[in-house]
Amino acid sequence: MLSHNLGYPRVGARRELKKACEQFWAGKSDRDTLQKTARQLRHQNWETQKAAGISLIPSNDFSLYDQVLDTSLMVGAIPGRYLQLLDGKTNRELDLYFAMARGIQREGVDIKAMEMTKWFDTNYHYIVPEFTRDQQFNRYSDQVILDFEDARQAGILTKPVLVGPVTYLWSGKEKEAGFERIDLLENLLPVYISILKELASMGAEWVQLDEPCLVTDLTEKEKKALITAYTTIRETVPQLKLLVATYFGALEDNLPTAINLPVDALHIDLTRGAETLPAILAEESFVLSDKKLSLGVVDGRNIWKNDFAGSIRFIRQAADVLGTDRVLVAPSCSLLHSPYDLDLETNEAVLTPEIKNWMSFAKQKLTEVAALTALAQTDFEDDERFTGNQRAIESRKTSPLIHKPDVKARAAAIVESDFERQSAFPARQQIQLDKLKLPLFPSTTIGSFPQTDEIRQLRAQLKKGLLTAEEYEEKIREEIVSSLRWQEALDIDVLVHGEFERNDMVEYFGESLSGFVFTENGWVQSYGSRCVKPPVIYGDVARPDAMTVKWSAFAQANSDRLVKGMLTGPVTILQWSFVRDDQPRKDTTFQIALAIRDEVTDLEKAGIKVIQIDEPAIREGLPLRQSAWEAYLQWAVDAFRLSAAGVADRTQIHTHMCYSEFNDIIDSIAAMDADVITIETSRSQMELLDAFAKFNYPNEIGPGVYDIHSPRVPGVDEMTELLQKALQVIPARNLWVNPDCGLKTRKWPETEAALRNMISAAKLLRESV
Numbered sequence: 046m047l048s049h050n051l052g053y054p055r056v057g058a059r060r061e062l063k064k065a066c067e068q069f070w071a072g073k074s075d076r077d078t079l080q081k082t083a084r085q086l087r088h089q090n091w092e093t094q095k096a097a098g099i100s101l102i103p104s105n106d107f108s109l110y111d112q113v114l115d116t117s118l119m120v121g122a123i124p125g126r127y128l129q130l131l132d133g134k135t136n137r138e139l140d141l142y143f144a145m146a147r148g149i150q151r152e153g154v155d156i157k158a159m160e161m162t163k164w165f166d167t168n169y170h171y172i173v174p175e176f177t178r179d180q181q182f183n184r185y186s187d188q189v190i191l192d193f194e195d196a197r198q199a200g201i202l203t204k205p206v207l208v209g210p211v212t213y214l215w216s217g218k219e220k221e222a223g224f225e226r227i228d229l230l231e232n233l234l235p236v237y238i239s240i241l242k243e244l245a246s247m248g249a250e251w252v253q254l255d256e257p258c259l260v261t262d263l264t265e266k267e268k269k270a271l272i273t274a275y276t277t278i279r280e281t282v283p284q285l286k287l288l289v290a291t292y293f294g295a296l297e298d299n300l301p302t303a304i305n306l307p308v309d310a311l312h313i314d315l316t317r318g319a320e321t322l323p324a325i326l327a328e329e330s331f332v333l334s335d336k337k338l339s340l341g342v343v344d345g346r347n348i349w350k351n352d353f354a355g356s357i358r359f360i361r362q363a364a365d366v367l368g369t370d371r372v373l374v375a376p377s378c379s380l381l382h383s384p385y386d387l388d389l390e391t392n393e394a395v396l397t398p399e400i401k402n403w404m405s406f407a408k409q410k411l412t413e414v415a416a417l418t419a420l421a422q423t424d425f426e427d428d429e430r431f432t433g434n435q436r437a438i439e440s441r442k443t444s445p446l447i448h449k450p451d452v453k454a455r456a457a458a459i460v461e462s463d464f465e466r467q468s469a470f471p472a473r474q475q476i477q478l479d480k481l482k483l484p485l486f487p488s489t490t491i492g493s494f495p496q497t498d499e500i501r502q503l504r505a506q507l508k509k510g511l512l513t514a515e516e517y518e519e520k521i522r523e524e525i526v527s528s529l530r531w532q533e534a535l536d537i538d539v540l541v542h543g544e545f546e547r548n549d550m551v552e553y554f555g556e557s558l559s560g561f562v563f564t565e566n567g568w569v570q571s572y573g574s575r576c577v578k579p580p581v582i583y584g585d586v587a588r589p590d591a592m593t594v595k596w597s598a599f600a601q602a603n604s605d606r607l608v609k610g611m612l613t614g615p616v617t618i619l620q621w622s623f624v625r626d627d628q629p630r631k632d633t634t635f636q637i638a639l640a641i642r643d644e645v646t647d648l649e650k651a652g653i654k655v656i657q658i659d660e661p662a663i664r665e666g667l668p669l670r671q672s673a674w675e676a677y678l679q680w681a682v683d684a685f686r687l688s689a690a691g692v693a694d695r696t697q698i699h700t701h702m703c704y705s706e707f708n709d710i711i712d713s714i715a716a717m718d719a720d721v722i723t724i725e726t727s728r729s730q731m732e733l734l735d736a737f738a739k740f741n742y743p744n745e746i747g748p749g750v751y752d753i754h755s756p757r758v759p760g761v762d763e764m765t766e767l768l769q770k771a772l773q774v775i776p777a778r779n780l781w782v783n784p785d786c787g788l789k790t791r792k793w794p795e796t797e798a799a800l801r802n803m804i805s806a807a808k809l810l811r812e813s814v
């Protein structure tokens with residue numbers, strides 16, 4: 046029985062790669078320095094995996110930016126606009142690579158970056174391949190060969206990892222009409238075959254081809270493409286052992302396709318689709334073949350210790366049917382999505398030993414995989430690795446730190462009426478019109494104002510003890526007051542307090558809720574050099590004290606205008622955290638929703654009349670399979686409603702969502718029943734509103750009139766035009782005027798100029814109707 050790993054985090058335990066890349070981009074270091082850091086990290090990763098006892102160690106899982114972008118370079122899918130960077134120049138490969146990832150603006154060249162999107166349902170973003178009708182592929186980058194050779198010289202025969210050809214095409218986008226990208230397979234395969242042949246000739250034994258598209262809804266054509274691809278590869282490179290890896294879900298209707306692929310091993314994710322195991326073991330054609338089955342038993346996307354009892358049961362179940370030598374043991378997916386090393390969490394004040402003992406990061410997961418491989422083949426019951434593991438699992442199951450009877454009782458007592466506002470929207474709208482006395486086309490902003498260096502420094506000084514809490518809060522109060530005066534001078538109708546006291550829209554709430562812990566080094570790559578450090582939800586969530594009331598009440602007391610209370614919604618808090626795996630996501634979300642509900646009603650009691658509950662992450666939580674959408678949307682919408690519905694009709698509830706396609710979920714957005722929704726629309730020239738118009742979306746909407754992602758200041762005319770466009774599909778009394786998103790990443794001067802123009806546009810519109 047072999048243990049193997051599908052991929053390892055590459056940014057470095059101390060985010061060395063991030064720093065090296067950013068130095069290089071800033072022109073503060075050269076190519077060789079960057080490559081040297083990258084090489085050191087690769088070698089460290091290989092050594093770490095070897096030391097942990099992993100038999101098949103991956104190579105080419107490393108990347109300077111993104112593995113899908115690397116694949117585009119491997120197969121020479123380089124959009125034409127970048128080729129000028131190579132013209133007649135040598136050693137420009139790295140410039141080309143980063144230009145594709147980040148765009149380039151220098152020496153008279155100005156080329157936009159390629160698009161970026163989420164890798165399946167993870168928070169990792171990849172660079173979307175661009176395909177044209179006459180797309181040609183040819184071998185361009187040999188990184189996969191070079192890495193294999195580099196490792197071999199260090200004495201490690203690795204298993205090179207490639208994004209599989211079908212998933213590669215699947216993950217891309219047609220840049221012109223008139224063809225389907227899946228039809229490019231025939232052109233693409235020769236490049237893969239050439240690479241695989243060379244790997245085989247260099248002595249590679251195994252190669253891993255990632256085909257996670259197998260856990261999504263595939264067309265018949267895509268299923269056929271998988272069979273064609275692997276039949277061709279098998280015939281042309283018979284000497285190489287092929288492992289096709291699927292992950293992030295169950296195979297479901299793709300199971301026949303997956304088990305019919307003429308390959309040597311199939312990897313399945315048992316943490317998100319355990320039902321695939323018995324289904325495969327019931328397939329005679331698979332059982333009677335000599336194919337190996339790789340069991341993804343250790344969760345590569347969460348930070349909890351594996352329950353060895355359950356995993357050993359899976360491994361033995363497979364081994365009983367297939368025989369020990371046909372079973373491989375692995376993490377569920379690449380460990381790219383796990384933080385590096387729990388051993389670096391040494392501050393017991395941040396992470397207590399009891400909670401730390403329940404956790405496992407990438408490095409610890411390797412040890413788990415190796416231990417499981419060994420334990421499953423012996424009498425494991427008295428082995429210390431097993432008993433120690435079970436003690437930790439038992440402690441987590443029963444710890445009073447996790448289980449709060451009062452929280453569970455409250456969640457169990459939720460009744461239908463808790464999801465309902467007192468009256469339906471039309472009645473609420475009339476009441477709010479009378480009470481809030483807002484003009485037509487009311488203006489507002491999304492919440493945050495520029496997080497200047499001074500603000501960040503205040504927080505750092507507070508953390509270091511250089512400022513007392515009282516001194517810090519006094520400074521924040523000063524910022525709030527000056528931002529209120531500033532908003533009044535601009536003549537904004539509904540003000541915000543500016544979110545100066547918040548580091549991050551999830552972390553801020555996690556810090557005040559029970560059931561959350563934070564790590565010091567638990568970084569996970571989000572895109573390129575950008576990493577996030579998600580909070581960990583380990584226990585029942587409750588709100589010991591009010592979280593924002595003090596700031597909002599202070600702001601409202603300092604202005605005669607309405608000041609919006611500002612909260613993050615339950616689904617977004619869940620989505621951007623590491624979550625419990627010992628209860629359904631829905632249950633955790635409802636607990637958070639109840640905590641937010643208490644905050645909402647406390648804000649109302651404190652005199653806040655407009656309250657915004659941000660849910661930018663609702664759409665990204667959609668399951669990979671469409672058949673699972675309805676159930677998810679049901680509880681996600683319910684969670685939002687639960688958080689919002691505790692207030693009187695006169696209190697106006699806003700929500701906000703960032704750029705996303707709304708077409709297919711517009712009925713769920715409407716079911717959230719927020720009095721006002723603000724959305725990101727300016728980059729799509731209001732086209733996103735079509736979904737709302739078609740649906741006859743009944744409540745009020747603020748379609749963003751300017752893109753806050755760029756320092757550019759849009760003119761009055763431009764915004765007026767967008768508003769006119771919005772008016773064609775939204776009734777005047779329902780239309781709000783606001784930017785696309787929060788302004789925390791902007792600087793003050795451009796923010797002021799843009800908002801001034803925005804208010805002018807709102808006023809012009811008022812005069813024109």
Ligand code: GLN
Nearest residue numbers: 491492493659661787788
């Ligand atoms: N209220 C938040 C802000 O303005 C919303 C951020 C977001 O949508 N991502 O910063």
Ligand code: ZN
Nearest residue numbers: 702703786787
């Ligand atoms: Zn936003």
